[in-house]
Amino acid sequence: MGRAPCCDKANVKRGPWSPEEDAALRSYVERHGTGGNWISLPQKAGLKRCGKSCRLRWLNYLRPDIKHGGFTEEEDKIIFSLYKTIGSRWSVIASHLHGRTDNDVKNYWNTKLMKKIMAAGETINSPAANSQITNKFHHPSPSTPATSPPDQIPVMKAEAFLPPTTLDSNFPYPSEPYPLPQLPAEFAATGYSFSPPADDLSVSFSASSSSITMDDSEGVYFNQAAAFFPEHGFSSWTELLGGFMTSSVYQNLYS
DNA sequence: AAGCGTTCCAACCGCGTGAGA
DNA sequence: TTCTCACGCGGTTGGAACGCT
DSSP: OOOOOSSOGGGSOOSSOOHHHHHHHHHHHHHHOOTTOTTTHHHHHTOOSOHHHHHHHIIIIISTTOOOSOOOHHHHHHHHHHHHHHOSOHHHHHHTSTTOOHHHHHHHIIIIIHHHHHHTTOOOOOHHHHTTOOOOEEESOTTSOOSOOOSSOOOOOGGGGSOSSOOOSSSSOOSSOOOOOOOOHHHHTTOEEEEOOOTTOOOEEEESSTTEEEETTTEEEETTEEEESTTTTOOSHHHHHHHHHOHHHHHHHHO
16 A cells, blocks of 8 residues: 555646746745645645645745755765765755755756766765764763853853864865864863764763753753753754864854 | 767655654 | 654756867
8 A cells, every 4th residue: 555645646737847837836834934835835826736746846935045957066075975974865965055955956966976086086985884983982981071061051152162273275074073172171071972973963972960961952951940052043962963073164154 | 960978967666763642 | 652744854866058179
């Protein structure tokens, strides 16, 4: 038994979008938004399209901030760097490139960038291979936990996590990942260990003190209060860690 | 000019996931 | 707890555009 189709294929138009359909979708979304429901949108907008198709058309083509074609050298570097670290997670990669969609980045990688990199003689390690990297760091040694956390709840600066180096001007990049961030001194004072992302970009964190907790979607908490990164523009660990990888991302976030 | 192969990218497909009933 | 549904994602496909012979 297969999966039920998302819409009645016999009654929806498929294939390339006409300028009239584009105009109808753009006009509707600009006036009403998506309403969080793509399934009912086509009917409301007077389109004989599947909701999924509308969503894709809007996200990949009609959105006002979309950039098409003409990837820059800097964007090449970012894509390659992230691909080597997290693999084909195109939506994550695209989130680090202003105005680019996952589809755009994926197409660009598959048709151009991969060939460019291969031609340059670079090897592309799989994320699984990258996960073998074991440069986990521990500050301080778990055997020497700090005695007491600071009384004040620190507002951590994401800058404190940035790698000490800037982007290598040589392209393609070397195989090694970028240096992982040093955790702020406030954490060191409590005794903790931190494992950098592996194949799934997950982060494991443990602290000998109960004052610090980390949550994949919420951020880092210190004494039960948000310590950093939602308020610094990061919405997830993936974003935060992506920020470590490219100085341009850093510049975008803090400019 | 015609035929054929290749490249590129918009669009589709089906799966995983999370929210809500 | 289970089920349903919609969303978002990555992989794949179809066909237009382009280049070569």
